[in-house]
Amino acid sequence: DQQVKQNSPSLSVQEGRISILNCDYTNSMFDYFLWYKKYPAEGPTFLISISSIKDKNEDGRFTVFLNKSAKHLSLHIVPSQPGDSAVYFCAASGSTNAGKSTFGDGTTLTVKP
Amino acid sequence: DARVTQTPRHKVTEMGQEVTMRCQPILGHNTVFWYRQTMMQGLELLAYFRNRAPLDDSGMPKDRFSAEMPDATLATLKIQPSEPRDSAVYFCASGKGALNSNQPQHFGDGTRLSIL
Numbered sequence: 001d002q003q004v005k006q007n008s009p010s011l012s013v014q015e016g017r018i019s020i021l022n023c024d025y026t027n028s029m030f031d032y033f034l035w036y037k038k039y040p041a042e043g044p045t046f047l048i049s050i051s052s053i054k055d056k057n058e059d060g061r062f063t064v065f066l067n068k069s070a071k072h073l074s075l076h077i078v079p080s081q082p083g084d085s086a087v088y089f090c091a092a093s094g095s096t097n098a099g100k101s102t103f104g105d106g107t108t109l110t111v112k113p
Numbered sequence: 114d115a116r117v118t119q120t121p122r123h124k125v126t127e128m129g130q131e132v133t134m135r136c137q138p139i140l141g142h143n144t145v146f147w148y149r150q151t152m153m154q155g156l157e158l159l160a161y162f163r164n165r166a167p168l169d170d171s172g173m174p175k176d177r178f179s180a181e182m183p184d185a186t187l188a189t190l191k192i193q194p195s196e197p198r199d200s201a202v203y204f205c206a207s208g209k210g211a212l213n214s215n216q217p218q219h220f221g222d223g224t225r226l227s228i229l
Binding site: 043 | 146
């Protein structure tokens with residue numbers, strides 16, 4: 001049973017528009033959520049996170065929204081840039097599991113010039 | 114910026130051979146994770162360590178895989194004997210924090226393994 005799901009394998013948007021990447025989770029013990037970005041032939045890099053005590057966290061062009069009742073989070077990128085084209089992984093962890101994160105399968109974002 | 118270093122970056126070998134992948138975590142980080150990524154899947158956790166002690170290796174096939182941390186600057190993942198289905202990219206990541214701390218992980222660039 002996959003506890004973190006990213007149902008859209010890919011997303012294509014025009015430069016300057018908003019990109020919205022979605023993630024759903026099933027484990028109610030998760031209380032910390034992270035987004036990582038991965039370029040080809042490189043490892044994932046941390047992008048932004050949110051704790052379950054918040055419903056929004058913003059960092060520049062990146063905003064993560066958390067809906068605990070729906071067990072859903074989303075990453076908004078505004079405005080999208082061609083350099084944002086990458087695979088985005090959603091990850092979740094619980095405060096009782098020693099920093100271990102469960103990852104989704106990733107969404108490939110393509111931003112067209 | 115400090116980085117997690119993984120060696121080798123690429124490995125091609127024949128079925129049945131032993132494969133050893135190495136990881137140097139970021140200095141000062143006390144947690145180390147091994148992940149596997151196949152073509153169709155996300156990041157699958159194989160094992161992780163805290164303060165060099167194995168905490169969870171339930172994601173790892175025990176009969177052929179082993180993970181160790183001989184010292185704080187080196188983590189190893191071994192496959193013996195290797196099989197074609199082991200072909201994947203193996204990532205190492207490190208992090209820091211207390212037992213219940215939520216901290217981002219820092220990933221290496223992976224070892225791309227091909228078993229013929």
